Amino acid sequence: MWYSVVYKAIQQIPYGKVTSYGHIANLVGYPERPRQVGLCLKHLPDSSDQPDSRYNGDNVPWQRVINSKGVISNRGAGGAARQETALEAEGVEVGRGALGERTVDFGTYGWFPDRLPSDSDDEDEDEDEE
DNA sequence: GACATGACAAGGC
């Protein structure tokens, strides 16, 4: 499924690095669909909610995915704060915008490869793609 | 099954 590809792409993000939704969309082959990338994270099951799911908030570093402005989206549930904590735990310096938004310096922690490092090679995982 | 929504991004004004 499309989501699975996105999750895999996100899992390619190295520790202590962050990238944008748009770039993820680019890596998965759908540069015109950054929204769906965000949806993936939104629909991302919690490790405690869907422990049987291959992809959940426990094995997918959704925290390393922020918007193109380098700002952590404010989903209104204080989730941004949780994301900030997760990022700082990885050594990522999370700053504060004028409005109090959590910002990350792409110039320092930005991760923008031309393509998925592991996608170019053979992935012998039990994926259920096309 | 159809309509509305959604953690975004880019173009236009």
Place this chain on the structure above:
DNA sequence: AGCCTTGCCATGT
């Protein structure tokens, strides 16, 4: 340079 509109496709009601 900033704000508003459009594009997108899977998930949910």
